[in-house]
Amino acid sequence: MDAESDTKPSWADQVELGEDDTLPPPHEDFDENKGTKTITEIKFNDDGKKVKIVKTYKIETRKVSKSIARRKTLKKFGAASGDPPGPNPANTYISEDVFFQFVRNMEHRADDEDDPLSKLKNHKMVSCRICKGDHWTTRCPYKDTLAPIQDALDGDKKKEEVPEETQETPASSAPSRPGKYVPPNLRDGGNRRGETMTPGRNRDDTATIRVTNLSEDTRETDLQELFRPFGSIARIYLAKDKNTGQSKGFAFINFHRKEDAERAIAGVSGFGYDHLILNVEWAKPSGNQ
Amino acid sequence: MGLGKKWKPLMLHGHERAVTQIKYNREGDLLFSSAKDQQPNVWYSLNGERLGTYKGHTGAVWCIDVDWETDKLLTGSADNTCKLWDCKTGVALLELGTESAVRTCGFSYDGNLIMFTTDKAMGRECELRVYDTRDEYQIKKNSPMWLEPQPKHKITSAVWGPLGQMIITGHENGDLCQWDIKTKDMNTRAMDHSKQINDIQFNRDMTMLITASKDTTAKLFDTETLELKKNYKTERPVNSAAISPIKPHVVLGGGQEAMDVTTTSTRIGKFDARFYHMVFEEEFGRIKGHFGPINSVAFHPNGEEYSSGGEDGYIRVHTFDKDYFDFEFEY
Known part of the structure; x- marks a missing residue:
């Protein structure tokens, strides 16, 4: 049995x-x-x-x-010792495809100090017609984005620049030449202590604008390029989808000065960017503050 | 930047933890690997078949070396021993105990002398030790023919020079020293690196050596004079560097330090192997694949294949394709 x-x-x-x-x-x-x-x-x-x-x-x-x-x-x-002849698939396998990437000068050129052209950069030999930078107009980074806006704004800018300078010069003891580094404590208003620590100062909503109708592919750097010509930017917040990292279509730009923000609204509102018409307006004060 | 043809590297997964060093034997048919797990492995380099493992260590194995005839294998471990194995059977032949972890080891050219260095740890100084394996007294009494304490800066990498006449050591402060085996003195010293030297490898005829350092560079030195010849710059620590035996190419492997890896993504971790032109010091290619820093790279002695072992525990064996051999550096 x-x-x-x-x-x-x-x-x-x-x-x-x-x-x-x-x-x-x-x-x-x-x-x-x-x-x-x-x-x-x-x-x-x-x-x-x-x-x-x-x-x-x-x-x-x-x-x-x-x-x-x-x-x-x-x-x-x-x-x-227990493996059969030939490669044991548990230990040896063929990996996914990889590419041998041929790269040329990818990371070295950027910080190449010996480049003769970079030495010339400090001397103003050429002046860009769009952003007044020291490069040819055709090479201007804002060539495609800002040429039309800037034309319209040029008039306003000249008017504004004059009073600015008259304000600044009496405050600083040494005549400040443009382009020269001035330590923060010698700058205009440097003797006012603890100013930056004042609460709420960093998140001053008065110079904040809201940009909507952005395309999904927009990145912070794009916004920086677009808005930098209007004045110095304190902060850029681009709303992004948590999972995909793509833009949600709106962003907040904090300028240091309210006048810059005003000009940015006037300049970029209704501007065509990436096949969409941008809408720029003052940001409403956020409710939770 | 152009994309070459697809490569299908072989992945060797015999280690459970980070690979610490890989080495081909002289003829290139075998690939030896050591890892932070306790068993060094040996593989057929052609098809990635595992020939065997060497069982006996009880700590991370930091270094591995094989002799000229592929007869014996030397491994140094954090279990405070340096072991000599029979390559073909995996049997341990000798064991030399130390007071701290063995960091680097190597066979002399003839395979008779062995060298290893120990860590500065547990109150012990870093030491460089040389034994003659033919002398039973030295082995049995564990009394090396040459013991050189390194009170200041510990040795982080060491190799035998050509014909076993010298030992070249890389230190944690970036010094590179050349020691004469006969006079037991330091011949020359190069202080070109600013941080620890992780790896030293020779070119084919051993006239030049390449060092990989934590100071984010790899440098090419003349073996005889330790004169700095070339400098390969990256933006991350370099863990290992190798010189192609047939082309004027060097490959650099590295990446962030293992302790920082979990806080950064693979994309910005820069874990790819990077190929530089040996003479022009310019990068011309890179290969992705590892998802941790590369700890060790090695060229096959025929120059047609190269392997890398990473912190991720994998060894990747890459066979170069026609595009690589056709590639001419423009200058």
């Missing part, structure tokens, strides 16, 4: 054991013309589904030195 049940389990046992026993053994095919070996295996995957695994190996014959050939016949040892 015992012997019989060993050799031939009852059908009920077979059902309980599952179909593991009925899996066909791995099948090996060798194609001599192509020099490939194909191993076909049928297995259960983690979900309990039957899967067919086909592994194709290329069989190559190589001529090598005797010492290498001898080493090729070595018996596996250590943790690999």
Whole structure:
């Protein structure tokens, strides 16, 4: 009785054991013309589904030195001692595709101090017609975005610049030349202590504008480029989707000065940017403050 | 920037923890790897088949070296031992105990002398030790033929010079020293690096060596004079650097320090291997793949393949394609 049940389990046992026993053994095919070996295996995957695994190996014959050939016949040892001949798929597998990226001068040129052109940068040899920077107009970073706006604004700017300078010069003892570094304590208003620590100062909503109808691909740097010409920017907040990181279509720009913000509203509102018409207005004070 | 053809590197996953060093044997048919888990591995470099593991260490294995004939293997571990193995069977032949972790090890050219250095830890000084494996007295009594304490700056990498006449050590302060094996004196010293030297590798004829340093550069030195020849700049610590045996190329592997990895994404972690032109010091290519810093890179002795082992525990074996060999540096 015992012997019989060993050799031939009852059908009920077979059902309980599952179909593991009925899996066909791995099948090996060798194609001599192509020099490939194909191993076909049928297995259960983690979900309990039957899967067919086909592994194709290329069989190559190589001529090598005797010492290498001898080493090729070595018996596996250590943790690999139980492995079948050939690579063990648990340890050796082919990775996803990678590219060999050919790069040229990607990160070195930027900080190249010896560039003769960069030395000339400080001397104002050329002046951009768009942003008054020291580059050719055709190379202006705002060429595509701001040329029309700037034309309209040029008149206002000149008017504004004059009173600014008259305000600043009496306050600072040394005549401040443009472009020269002035330490913060010597700047205009530097003797007023603790000013920056005043609460609410950093989040001054009065010089904040809200930009809406931005395209999804907009980045902070785009906004910076767009609004920098109007005056110095304290903070840019671009609302982004948490998951995708794409813009939600609106942003807040804090300018240091209210006049800059005013000009930005006048200049960019209704401006076509990335196939959309921008809408710029004063930001409403946020409710939770 | 152009995209080359797709490569399909082999991934060798025999280690459960960060790979610390990989080395090809002289003929390049075998690739040895050590990791912070306790078993060094050996692989067939052609198909990535694992030949075996060396069982016996009880701590992280920091360094590995194989002799000229692929007969013996030397490993140094944080379990305060340096072990000598039979390459082909995985049997431990010798064990040399120390008082602190073994950081670097190496066979001399003839395979008779072995060198290793220990960490400055547990109140022990860093030491450079040289043994003659033929002398039973030295092995049994554990009394090295040369013991050189390094009281100031610990050794972080060391290699044997050409023909076993010198030992070159890289220190944690960036010093590179050349020691004469006969007079047991320091010949020359180069102080070009500002931070610890993680790796030293030779070119094919051992006339030049490349150092990889935490100061984000790799530098090429003349072996004989330790004169600084070339400087390869990156913007991250370099853990390992290797010189191609057939082309004027060097490959640099590195990335942020392991402790900072969890706080940065793979994209900005800069874990790619970077290829520089040896003479012009300019980068011309990179290969992504690892998702942790690369700890060790090695060229196959025939120059047609290179491997990298990373903090992620994987070894990636890359075979160069035609595009790589056709590539000519424009100058």
